[in-house]
Amino acid sequence: MSQEPMVRPGAISGNGCILGVQRAGSGWEVAFASEPRTSPQPLWFHIEASGLGGAPVEFVWEHADICLGSHTELARLRPVLRADGGDWTRVQAVTVDQLDDGRKHVRFSHAGGAEAVAAAFCYPYAPPDLDATLADAASPWERCSIGVTHEGRPVTRLRLAGERGGERPGLYLMARQHSGETPGSWGLDGILRHLASDADEARELREALDVWVCPFVDLDGVVNGDYGKDALPWDYNRAWERLPMRASVHAIQRDLMRFRKHTQPRLVIDLHGPGHSTPGVYVQLPRSERPEAQRQGGLEFGADLAALFPELAAASLTRETTYASRWNKLSTLGTWTWDFLEQTQCVTVEISYQRLTDEPLTPDGYHEIGRRVLRAAHAWLSRRDEA
Numbered sequence: 563m564s565q566e567p568m569v570r571p572g573a574i575s576g577n578g579c580i581l582g583v584q585r586a587g588s589g590w591e592v593a594f595a596s597e598p599r600t601s602p603q604p605l606w607f608h609i610e611a612s613g614l615g616g617a618p619v620e621f622v623w624e625h626a627d628i629c630l631g632s633h634t635e636l637a638r639l640r641p642v643l644r645a646d647g648g649d650w651t652r653v654q655a656v657t658v659d660q661l662d663d664g665r666k667h668v669r670f671s672h673a674g675g676a677e678a679v680a681a682a683f684c685y686p687y688a689p690p691d692l693d694a695t696l697a698d699a700a701s702p703w704e705r706c707s708i709g710v711t712h713e714g715r716p717v718t719r720l721r722l723a724g725e726r727g728g729e730r731p732g733l734y735l736m737a738r739q740h741s742g743e744t745p746g747s748w749g750l751d752g753i754l755r756h757l758a759s760d761a762d763e764a765r766e767l768r769e770a771l772d773v774w775v776c777p778f779v780d781l782d783g784v785v786n787g788d789y790g791k792d793a794l795p796w797d798y799n800r801a802w803e804r805l806p807m808r809a810s811v812h813a814i815q816r817d818l819m820r821f822r823k824h825t826q827p828r829l830v831i832d833l834h835g836p837g838h839s840t841p842g843v844y845v846q847l848p849r850s851e852r853p854e855a856q857r858q859g860g861l862e863f864g865a866d867l868a869a870l871f872p873e874l875a876a877a878s879l880t881r882e883t884t885y886a887s888r889w890n891k892l893s894t895l896g897t898w899t900w901d902f903l904e905q906t907q908c909v910t911v912e913i914s915y916q917r918l919t920d921e922p923l924t925p926d927g928y929h930e931i932g933r934r935v936l937r938a939a940h941a942w943l944s945r946r947d948e949a
């Protein structure tokens with residue numbers, strides 16, 4: 563067998579502490595752990611083994627049981643692999659090793675035949691993926707920047723080309739307040755592609771809605787490969803104070819104030835991913851401390867979604883928010899748009915890293931989820947437009 567392969571975090575959105583590389587049968591075993599980076603509790607990983615010379619490789623994800631999600635559900639996880647820079651695909655299955663002391667490791671493997679094999683917790687989505695989606699010369703998305711991140715990267719904002727002047731129903735979408743939550747981006751990618759398509763529905767929606775998009779809120783975290791949930795020093799979705807605690811939150815607040823001047827009625831959608839093994843799609847409702855009208859708007863959006871997801875139990879499309887927070891639990895985007903943007907409704911939509919029901923989600927499946935979220939938004943806004 564050839565010499566030991568090189569194993570390191572992926573070039574973009576890379577994350578992984580390499581714990582050991584050793585021979586195993588005719589191939590290699592790579593032990594690694596998700597790096598917490600700025601988060602107290604880790605989850606995201608994206609590593610690449612190169613110089614394999616076609617040898618099979620088994621990945622051993624150590625400390626998987628302390629990652630964000632239920633440790634009893636680890637056997638249901640389906641990380642993704644790609645060989646020699648090709649398409650990412652889910653692993654067929656994982657196995658869970660429980661050690662004598664109670665720790666749990668998750669194993670999954672690649673059968674060999676490649677020079678380089680990359681492994682990630684879920685399908686990565688980073689700026690080059692957005693660039694590919696927007697590359698079509700006929701794309702209706704106008705791109706600009708609205709500010710600069712703490713590390714000096716311009717914050718992208720897209721707006722659908724179309725009628726200007728006057729007020730139209732407005733939709734403001736964002737993803738990656740938590741930088742490792744790539745299912746939110748894949749749903750958003752489906753929305754961007756659908757609105758750029760020549761489908762009849764897309765034409766109608768382009769005429770009906772003024773759509774603004776911030777694809778990467780924590781862009782630094784996305785590029786660096788941070789998980790970004792409860793990111794220190796300040797979670798992005800707890801940084802929506804009257805005086806914002808993050809540079810891109812400040813930039814987006816100013817942008818939302820511009821959005822307000824062009825749109826009526828308005829809806830903001832914030833796309834996320836839940837714990838590692840949670841299935842389905844759901845609206846994380848405003849907390850019980852918030853005004854009843856705001857909670858009601860979230861419940862209504864959940865009902866709009868439920869009508870479009872017949873494969874899911876209707877009650878599963880909304881969830882109460884009761885979990886603890888390391889910061890002011892009410893300093894979220896949804897609170898800010900309600901309190902400082904004339905009671906603009908924001909809905910937080912969580913999209914599974916794994917599956918809706920049984921089958922593992924693919925990029926096509928995420929695109930379909932995005933189209934349904936867009937339809938629900940249109941239904942929600944249309945009722946208020948007629949009112």
Ligand SMILES: [Zn+2]
Binds near residue numbers: 739834
């Ligand atoms: Zn999140």
